[in-house]
Amino acid sequence: MIIFTSMDQAFYKLLSESTAHRISREFIRDYVFQNPEKLQYLMEIGLNEKDKIHIKACWSLELIFEIKMELILPFLDDFLTKIRQFKDDSAIRPISKICMFLSKSKTIKLSENQETKIIETCLDWLIQDKKVATKAYSMITLYNFGKKYPWINEDLKTILSQDFFKHSAAYKAAAKDILRKLK
Numbered sequence: 001m002i003i004f005t006s007m008d009q010a011f012y013k014l015l016s017e018s019t020a021h022r023i024s025r026e027f028i029r030d031y032v033f034q035n036p037e038k039l040q041y042l043m044e045i046g047l048n049e050k051d052k053i054h055i056k057a058c059w060s061l062e063l064i065f066e067i068k069m070e071l072i073l074p075f076l077d078d079f080l081t082k083i084r085q086f087k088d089d090s091a092i093r094p095i096s097k098i099c100m101f102l103s104k105s106k107t108i109k110l111s112e113n114q115e116t117k118i119i120e121t122c123l124d125w126l127i128q129d130k131k132v133a134t135k136a137y138s139m140i141t142l143y144n145f146g147k148k149y150p151w152i153n154e155d156l157k158t159i160l161s162q163d164f165f166k167h168s169a170a171y172k173a174a175a176k177d178i179l180r181k182l183k
Contacts, residue, residue, distance in 0.1 A: 011038050015045065016053045018060070028060035029067075039064070043075045046091075047082045055090045062094035069105050072098070076108075080117040084124070089131045096125060096137035103144035119145050119152065126159055132167070136174035143178050153182050 014031065018024045032038045042064075046057030065072050072079060083099070086092050099118050102108060110118070122138035130138075139160065146152035160175040167175070 008038075008041050011035075011041060012045070012053075015042070015056055015060070018056050020059065025059045025063055028056075029063040032060065032064055033068075039071060040075070043079070047075075047078060049082075049086060049088070049091070055088060058091045058094040062097050065098050065101055069101050070107055072102075073108065076114065080114055083117070084121050089134065092125065093131060093133045093137070096122070096134045096141070100137045100141045100144075103141040115145060115148075119149070123155065123159075127163075132170045132174070135167075135171060139174055139178045143181060146182075157182055 011031075015028060018028050028042075032042055042057050042061060045051050046054055046061050048054050051057075079098075083095050086095055099122060102110065102118060118141060122141045125134050125138045126142070139156065142152050142156050146156060157179065160179055164172060164175055
């Protein structure tokens with residue numbers, strides 16, 4: 001059982017009062033940069049789907065890892081274990097973007113098992129009924145891993161070609177870009 005201090009409770013209140021507006025999410029990001037001990041607490045909230053504000057934590061985690069991806073390292077295995085369990089699209093979108101950051105990272109070396117977890121999750125998101133942003137980040141992530149695992153490229157081409165006409169203009173634009181790169 002985790003004991004939360006009054007400082008953690010104050011941070012929780014700050015997070016709970018945040019909004020989806022970029023400035024609000026950046027405020028939480030900057031607060032965590034100034035108080036690095038809060039990152040563990042933010043991760044615990046973000047990865048706990050039962051917590052009513054976990055989505056808000058995910059929004060801020062995306063902005064943190066966009067700038068300092070290496071901060072995920074102490075939490076990476078827990079993150080990769082839990083990402084498949086997420087149900088809410090508002091949490092999955094920033095989680096899928098973090099996966100994209102991981103696939104692009106030059107400084108973080110993932111194990112084959114870690115890469116497999118991301119690849120399988122992104123393939124699932126791509127074929128499931130998810131929002132366009134999640135699908136677009138999944139496409140990019142899979143494309144990046146396809147450079148190391150060529151079998152991904154064939155699966156990606158098949159999925160994107162089959163699903164192309166079923167989706168919105170935004171999906172079609174993202175899919176067209178990836179298909180062009182795969183030729």
